[in-house]
Amino acid sequence: MPTDGIFDRTISLLERSLNLRSLNQRVLASNIANMDTPNYKAVELIVAEEMNRKEESNSGISLVRTHVNHLPIKNKAMNTVKLKAAKAPDFSIRGDGNTVDIDRTMGRLAKNTLLFNAATQLISNKFKGLKNAMKGGN
Structure with a gap:
């Protein structure tokens, strides 16, 4: 969903958080599903580190605003997720x-x-606020 320029970066950051949490859910579910598989090595995603990653631009071309009233330019790479699967501690109780x-x-x-769930609630409240603002605050 294109949300660049709608007041702030909150929606984009929450979208990124939801994507990361969804991916992490699948990885954790896979670990649980394989808990009885001999020699299965658990995998973990470090979501907090990815959320704190600085925005990086790989493009040599920069965009500029030609008028002060134009919407600010946002980094399109913000929602790009680059995760590495890390092996969980290599300790087997069994x-x-x-x-x-x-x-x-x-x-x-x-x-x-x-x-x-917290990110879902925050993004829902953000959209409710935007909807309320478009209606004129009623």
Whole structure:
């Protein structure tokens, strides 16, 4: 959804957060689904580091505003996600080589779900505010 220039970066950042949390949910679900698979190595995504990543532009071309009333130029690369899958701690409680720690994974899943729901609520409130502003504050 193109939201560049609508007041601030909040919507783009929340969209990025939702995308990352959704991806993290799939990775955690995969770990849980493979908890009984011998020699399965758990995988983790470090979402907080990706959210804190500075915006980077790979383009040698820069855009400029030709008039002060034009909307500000936003970085199109903001929603691009570059994640590396990291192996979870290589410690197996069981003797089959599986490294899924179900308690740790379920805790991470609960935290991820809470953060996803919080981002969903924030973006919903942002759109309600924009809708209210377009209606004239009624």
